[in-house]
Amino acid sequence: MGSGVRIAELSRRSGVAVPTIKYYLREGMLPPGERTSPNQALYDETHVHRLRLVRALIDVGGLSVAAVRDVLATVDSSSEDMPTRDLDRLMGTVQKAVLSIPDPADEAVQAEAEREVVDLIAERDWICGADHPAVGALATVLVTAQALGHSRFLDAVRRYAEAMELVAVVDLDYVAQANTVDDMLESVVIGTVLGDSAMMALRRLAESNESGKRYGRRKPDSA
Amino acid sequence: MGSGVRIAELSRRSGVAVPTIKYYLREGMLPPGERTSPNQALYDETHVHRLRLVRALIDVGGLSVAAVRDVLATVDSSSEDMPTRDLDRLMGTVQKAVLSIPDPADEAVQAEAEREVVDLIAERDWICGADHPAVGALATVLVTAQALGHSRFLDAVRRYAEAMELVAVVDLDYVAQANTVDDMLESVVIGTVLGDSAMMALRRLAESNESGKRYGRRKPDSA
DNA sequence: CTCATATGGATAGCAGCACTGTCTGTTATC
DNA sequence: GATAACAGACAGTGCTGCTATCCATATGAG
Structure with missing residues (x-):
């Protein structure tokens, strides 16, 4: 249960470059990590998975970044019920x-x-x-x-x-x-x-x- | 048999802007027109059709210009026999x-x-x-x-x-x-x-x- | 405690793609 | 002969998807 890694490790595990991860965070395709201080955050397995999903939609599915953002926003806004x-x-x-x-x-x-x-x-x-x-x-x-x-x-x-x-x-x-x-x-x-x-x-x-x-x-x- | 129109008319009939046609000519996706003088050329129905095909592959098929060029080059290089x-x-x-x-x-x-x-x-x-x-x-x-x-x-x-x-x-x-x-x-x-x-x-x-x-x-x- | 290293955030820069615009020097056309 | 259109060369543009640089703070080894 290592509940949280920093961005460098997230980059290593997902194969996505650190500046690209920052970009995806800015674009709202990746939820922000758990804050530990004003300029530190921890990321977990869900972030690794999400990054893989983003790359899959872009690379294999050929979606644009904007399309991925829309799709994931809908996924994220879907409630557990209904x-x-x-x-x-x-x-x-x-x-x-x-x-x-x-x-x-x-x-x-x-x-x-x-x-x-x-x-x-x-x-x-x-x-x-x-x-x-x-x-x-x-x-x-x-x-x-x-x-x-x-x-x-x-x-x-x-x-x-x-x-x-x-x-x-x-x-x-x-x-x-x-x-x-x-x-x-x-x-x-x-x-x-x-x-x-x-x-x-x-x-x-x-x-x-x-x-x-x-x-x-x-x-x-x-x- | 009006066998040939100039580029403005080709543009009108195909719905493709003149500079874009010039661009496609440069890229080799559209065969050059029939020369009548060093800086005049006439285009016919095959050019209109080819332009429509190019636009279809790009707009509807989502191909890149480079991909279209490759495909059409293969089409053009295919012999009548074999x-x-x-x-x-x-x-x-x-x-x-x-x-x-x-x-x-x-x-x-x-x-x-x-x-x-x-x-x-x-x-x-x-x-x-x-x-x-x-x-x-x-x-x-x-x-x-x-x-x-x-x-x-x-x-x-x-x-x-x-x-x-x-x-x-x-x-x-x-x-x-x-x-x-x-x-x-x-x-x-x-x-x-x-x-x-x-x-x-x-x-x-x-x-x-x-x-x-x-x-x-x-x-x-x-x- | 110190200091190299990492981090988040903001901003700027860059490469590729698909055009688009401008310019020059003809060539039609009226 | 005036005007418009043309071919071709080349520069410029807008958009996308990242990268790179900075800075102030935070972490962590010694």
Whole structure:
């Protein structure tokens, strides 16, 4: 029970440079240590863990520092009781941090595409609001594909939806397996952010496999 | 057949600012226009299309300018004959541009995780080389999850793999539907990059649906 | 008790990225 | 012939994510 180390040791254990830790403290991504005097503080295992989480979200998840700050602020502000309500809020925040698709440009075309997305949702009997931020994001992707002459991309998206149904079951299972509320909150963050990265990588491997199956077992890694 | 417009018109049609077009020309992401005199050039529809593609990869796909340059250089260097070989090379380049997961940190732990990934590949009877870049990327994700105390994340990944099998079939179908070689090359790029974005968005929607099915039809969009 | 070392906090600086603006010397265009 | 647009070179800008420097205090070995 060594309940507290100083910043140099925290840096050593987390692999994050001291000035960077100070920066994260300033940005509010890392809670301040326990004060022992006006210019001394002690940090514990929770700080080490938090630093690892921050680095994971930035390095592996590709989130910006600002996005990480938002996500962690939501995690920290979630109460121990009312887990479900807060979980919804967290998922919203995480998803907003992760969906980084910008301004729709053409308003009318975008609206039309959003209608297509809503249709797709209806086709699959999904129950999610037409005001979900991902609707706009997906519509923007469709508009972009269309502008590039790839209207058939919509059919691919339709078929992706089935696969994502499977993924969502896994995701919800993953969160449900958590024991404590804190664990649950972190599972949402990790499941969403690391999950995205894991899926991208798996998709590459599965494509490689499928390509090998169709066109002969060539290994498509590059120069 | 107005076969060529000047840069101002190209800017208007593509929505990209003139200085930015000049910048892309300098970076080699956009082929130079057809010269009519030492300081005049004409651009055509292919330039408009290329600019749209560049913006799509940057804005929607989240690629860096350097990554876009690499991808497009590979597209441009692919010959009209030998489509399959070049397609493999393109997929490698695109995947490298899209997989942005960095240095593995601990070498031994990373190697162990890569072995787990190879096991997972074997479990599913996938035929893709253990040297595929996505193996390292996925291993890094697993190491990260483990360092955060989420070793059970591996089970989620195992289940993701099944969904990605479906996705890969869609992806290969998508590329196979292309008529010309150029179209095929572009389908790889668009399918991979826009596909990633589309899948992220669909995953959010599917999670929202699954969450609603399990815990009541709450709409989890946020404040 | 002394003094090198570490610390917290504030401020400033820096490197990389993706543009953006300015300038020069043509070249169209009216 | 006046005016506007152009290509190309180069400098500058705003933002992000750290680093580096300072200073006054605090700690800890001798």
